[in-house]
Amino acid sequence: MSETNKVIEMKGITKKFGNFKANDNIHLDLKKGEIHALLGENGAGKSTLMNILSGLLEPTEGEIWVNGEKVSISSPDVANQLGIGMVHQHFMLVDKFTVTENIILGKEKHKFGFMDQATSQKDVKELSDQYGLRVDPKARISDISVGMQQRAEILKTLYRGADILIFDEPTGVLTPQEIEELMEIMNALVKEGKSIILITHKLDEIKKVADRCTVIRRGKSIDTVDVATTSQQELADMMVGRSVSFKVDKKPADPKEPVLEIKNLTVKEARGYDAVKAIDLDVKAGEILGIAGVDGNGQSELIQAITGLTKVDSGSIKLDGKDITNKKPRKITETGLGHIPEDRQRYGLVLQMKLEENMSLQTYYQKPFSNHGFLNHKEIKEHAKQLIEEFDVRTSSEENTASSLSGGNQQKAIIAREIYRNPALLIAAQPTRGLDVGAIEYIHKRLIEQRDHGKGVLLMSYELDEVMNVSDRIAVMYDGNIIAIVNADETNEKELGLLMAGVPLEKAHEQVTETEGKERETVANEK
Amino acid sequence: MLTKNNEKLYNFLVPILSIVLGFIFGAILMLFFGYNPILAYQAMFNGVLANPFFFGEAMRQATVLTFTGLGFAIAFKAGFFNIGVAGQVLVGWVTSIWVALAFPDLPRILLLTLSLTAALLVGAVWAGIAGVLRAYFGTNEVIVTIMLNYIALYLTNYLIRNVISTGGNTTERVGPNASLRVDWLTQLTQGSRLNAGLFIAIIVVALYWVFMTQTTAGFEVRAVGLNRFASTYAGMSAPRNIILSMFLSGALAGLGGAIHGLGTFGNIFTQSGLPGVGFNGIAVALLGLGNPVGIFFSAILFGVLDVGSGFLPNRAGVPDEMAEIVIAAIIFFVGANYLIRFLFEKVKTKKTATEGGE
Numbered sequence: 027m028s029e030t031n032k033v034i035e036m037k038g039i040t041k042k043f044g045n046f047k048a049n050d051n052i053h054l055d056l057k058k059g060e061i062h063a064l065l066g067e068n069g070a071g072k073s074t075l076m077n078i079l080s081g082l083l084e085p086t087e088g089e090i091w092v093n094g095e096k097v098s099i100s101s102p103d104v105a106n107q108l109g110i111g112m113v114h115q116h117f118m119l120v121d122k123f124t125v126t127e128n129i130i131l132g133k134e135k136h137k138f139g140f141m142d143q144a145t146s147q148k149d150v151k152e153l154s155d156q157y158g159l160r161v162d163p164k165a166r167i168s169d170i171s172v173g174m175q176q177r178a179e180i181l182k183t184l185y186r187g188a189d190i191l192i193f194d195e196p197t198g199v200l201t202p203q204e205i206e207e208l209m210e211i212m213n214a215l216v217k218e219g220k221s222i223i224l225i226t227h228k229l230d231e232i233k234k235v236a237d238r239c240t241v242i243r244r245g246k247s248i249d250t251v252d253v254a255t256t257s258q259q260e261l262a263d264m265m266v267g268r269s270v271s272f273k274v275d276k277k278p279a280d281p282k283e284p285v286l287e288i289k290n291l292t293v294k295e296a297r298g299y300d301a302v303k304a305i306d307l308d309v310k311a312g313e314i315l316g317i318a319g320v321d322g323n324g325q326s327e328l329i330q331a332i333t334g335l336t337k338v339d340s341g342s343i344k345l346d347g348k349d350i351t352n353k354k355p356r357k358i359t360e361t362g363l364g365h366i367p368e369d370r371q372r373y374g375l376v377l378q379m380k381l382e383e384n385m386s387l388q389t390y391y392q393k394p395f396s397n398h399g400f401l402n403h404k405e406i407k408e409h410a411k412q413l414i415e416e417f418d419v420r421t422s423s424e425e426n427t428a429s430s431l432s433g434g435n436q437q438k439a440i441i442a443r444e445i446y447r448n449p450a451l452l453i454a455a456q457p458t459r460g461l462d463v464g465a466i467e468y469i470h471k472r473l474i475e476q477r478d479h480g481k482g483v484l485l486m487s488y489e490l491d492e493v494m495n496v497s498d499r500i501a502v503m504y505d506g507n508i509i510a511i512v513n514a515d516e517t518n519e520k521e522l523g524l525l526m527a528g529v530p531l532e533k534a535h536e537q538v539t540e541t542e543g544k545e546r547e548t549v550a551n552e553k
Numbered sequence: 554m555l556t557k558n559n560e561k562l563y564n565f566l567v568p569i570l571s572i573v574l575g576f577i578f579g580a581i582l583m584l585f586f587g588y589n590p591i592l593a594y595q596a597m598f599n600g601v602l603a604n605p606f607f608f609g610e611a612m613r614q615a616t617v618l619t620f621t622g623l624g625f626a627i628a629f630k631a632g633f634f635n636i637g638v639a640g641q642v643l644v645g646w647v648t649s650i651w652v653a654l655a656f657p658d659l660p661r662i663l664l665l666t667l668s669l670t671a672a673l674l675v676g677a678v679w680a681g682i683a684g685v686l687r688a689y690f691g692t693n694e695v696i697v698t699i700m701l702n703y704i705a706l707y708l709t710n711y712l713i714r715n716v717i718s719t720g721g722n723t724t725e726r727v728g729p730n731a732s733l734r735v736d737w738l739t740q741l742t743q744g745s746r747l748n749a750g751l752f753i754a755i756i757v758v759a760l761y762w763v764f765m766t767q768t769t770a771g772f773e774v775r776a777v778g779l780n781r782f783a784s785t786y787a788g789m790s791a792p793r794n795i796i797l798s799m800f801l802s803g804a805l806a807g808l809g810g811a812i813h814g815l816g817t818f819g820n821i822f823t824q825s826g827l828p829g830v831g832f833n834g835i836a837v838a839l840l841g842l843g844n845p846v847g848i849f850f851s852a853i854l855f856g857v858l859d860v861g862s863g864f865l866p867n868r869a870g871v872p873d874e875m876a877e878i879v880i881a882a883i884i885f886f887v888g889a890n891y892l893i894r895f896l897f898e899k900v901k902t903k904k905t906a907t908e909g910g911e
């Protein structure tokens with residue numbers, strides 16, 4: 027029989043969607059007090075497996091044992107009663123309610139028929155103190171940061187008595203500092219006797235917090251390994267089934283004339299203050315320009331202005347030598363722009379439409395996809411099939427709705443569509459968010475290929491590694507200004523970090539060389 | 554979020570279930586008040602289906618409902634709730650009569666084309682007003698179309714009394730040149746008012762399908778209705794599509810009004826309220842789930858209910874008021890299939906649906 031320290035055992039889980047097996051005889055066990063990572067490529071079936079564990083989906087075959095007893099988790103309520111709670115990536119919180127109200131939702135305490143707000147707030151406070159989950163119980167969800175929303179979501183599962191917590195890609199939406207905090211929270215939770223399943227594509231996070239890691243590939247479980255004795259490279263290779271290279275291979279850039287020329291650009295934010303403040307910026311043909319910066323320093327507004335989704339307040343933007351200031355998105359697209367938007371579900375896809383229709387979202391009105399206003403479904407389908415094949419978008423059919431794709435594959439579909447149009451300038455905002463390492467490797471290769479074909483690429487990412495490895499030049503944005511533009515091979519993480527915090531280039535440079543000098547000295551002294 | 558086959562089955566099951574529930578609820582109501590529901594439903598269906606005249610009448614009603622149903626649906630696809638279909642029917646109706654009476658001597662083909670086109674255009678403009686206001690000023694289309702409904706009502710009554718007729722409450726009848734009646738249909742249905750509008754409706758059903766699924770314009774309307782942001786990103790113009798879909802919506806409703814005028818009545822008379830076909834078109838569209846063929850069949854069901862309810866008092870002893878309540882209850886359930894879909898989904902989510910991503 028099962029050992030008593032196993033809180034969860036999933037045995038031989040199979041889940042079919044039609045004829046497609048999203049999970050194929052998967053085994054997974056979770057020990058009490060451990061953090062167990064679940065690793066797999068995009069579309070491998072991680073979310074599906076966890077949706078089964080949390081009662082959102084019923085398995086086609088297989089058994090689930092909780093604390094040594096066989097159970098049937100027919101609904102989220104049942105999962106709740108069994109002490110299983112899931113923190114979804116797209117939070118399930120009511121925007122207009124306060125943190126407390128969201129946490130107690132459905133479990134309200136009453137006093138003479140009235141909701142007992144005071145006691146509830148105290149409960150929430152105590153709970154948040156116990157686990158070090160900083161939240162403001164009285165704040166409205168719409169007013170707090172994504173990190174705090176996530177903490178509220180975690181508290182919600184704890185309030186419902188969860189002992190087993192499932193995190194589905196929790197770090198995708200967080201800033202580096204918030205990720206640190208989350209790791210600490212997870213450690214605190216297991217100290218209190220909770221057990222955690224963590225889905226993430228970031229191997230360093232697995233190395234940092236997880237005890238064991240189960241790898242699944244195309245719906246099948248491959249192996250469960252001890253994290254301490256397995257390297258990141260081994261994990262990656264196991265997951266993809268071939269050797270993955272983390273290093274981005276690229277020749278030096280051969281920049282030509284600028285494809286994007288931004289002069290004195292000011293963009294106002296929705297509430298009316300300047301989000302982008304009179305900046306100048308060029309992207310040349312044959313180079314990748316990275317934009318680094320802490321979230322909310324004007325990067326999003328800059329991109330929205332270039333793509334025509336936001337009005338330009340003053341200044342000018344030229345694409346491929348033509349003025350596109352305040353032109354309509356279609357005009358800009360036709361002038362030669364590709365755009366992988368930051369928010370894929372809001373801007374990148376019409377989720378309820380078929381994948382094949384989404385693949386021609388900007389080109390449906392052109393030949394060969396239509397003729398005199400009539401769609402050519404055959405061409406649309408062929409085109410979609412080709413993209414799916416070439417970019418390895420995992421789906422059982424191009425006729426599936428975009429919403430049925432796994433998160434990472436939705437992203438791959440958008441990237442495929444945008445790169446394939448071969449635009450003079452490709453704007454890639456957070457292009458690899460939510461992608462597995464294999465897919466990231468491939469996407470980076472394609473971005474560099476665009477560059478080598480003499481196209482310009484504007485890469486915006488909050489991940490320093492990505493910006494440093496892929497870009498040729500890096501522009502750092504701080505408070506709506508571009509405070510420095512540096513060559514990628516002449517800078518380092520420290521310098522960029524200082525620049526992103528608003529330290530001017532010369533000072534940052536000084537500080538970095540100073541500390542480096544000191545380090546060298548101490549090393550020398552030790553010897 | 555469902556797999557393809559499931560989705561198809563489900564799209565078929567939901568409306569059927571709504572209809573069944575509607576009838577069951579109607580039956581419970583009748584039982585509660587001491588009437589025999591089996592007798593009542595028998596009277597209703599026998600009355601309509603076994604008699605060519607009443608069947609013709611039901612089909613005539615279905616013809617107009619097809620137009621109003623499609624009209625509502627096309628706006629709904631673009632994310633627009635056009636509650637003003639009734640008003641658009643009315644302006645179409647009065648326009649068709651007005652034109653027909655103004656040029657009584659034109660040859661039939663020409664006069665019919667002219668009347669129908671005029672009604673179509675006026676309906677389109679009437680709805681287009683709400684579309685433009687929404688697209689450029691963000692005004693709520695529900696409120697605007699409701700107000701336009703009342704303007705349509707009083708304007709029509711004014712025109713009837715003061716412009717088209719001379720002070721009366723009824724206009725003259727249009728000449729045979731402007732009538733949509735065809736002899737063989739009238740004879741086939743033993744003198745019902747079923748008319749050539751039926752064929753126009755069938756053609757329009759096909760055109761609607763072609764527009765939505767085969768044209769780039771339909772592609773845009775669907776995309777804009779489903780995700781405004783992604784459509785804008787993709788270079789579609791949300792305002793343009795809102796106006797276009799409202800324009801088409803009003804055109805269909807206006808055409809429906811013209812067929813009421815030139816087919817059903819042959820004239821127009823002052824109205825005390827807005828035509829019910831306008832509002833029932835909403836239920837027809839929701840039951841048909843935006844699918845044109847589905848809308849055609851649900852229009853027939855509504856036509857049968859409408860005409861069939863007339864048999865309840867005489868043949869089943871169910872008084873007029875009760876008959877109307879029962880029909881309203883059925884319409885409610887049928888129209889509320891969105892609700893049923895929702896309940897269905899709640900039961901089924903955990904089994905078939907999953908989140909699209911992480």
Ligand SMILES: Nc1ncnc2c1ncn2[C@@H]1O[C@H](COP(=O)(O)OP(=O)(O)OP(=O)(O)O)[C@@H](O)[C@H]1O
Binds near residue numbers: 043422554555556910
């Ligand atoms: N309702 C559905 N109908 C059809 N296919 C589905 C459905 N839900 C999921 N799938 C498919 O099942 C597979 C597994 O999806 P899942 O969301 O579990 O992937 P994942 O491992 O979480 O990937 P990612 O890392 O990209 O989030 C995917 O290929 C997806 O397209």
Ligand SMILES: [Mg+2]
Binds near residue numbers: 072073074910911
């Ligand atoms: Mg997932």
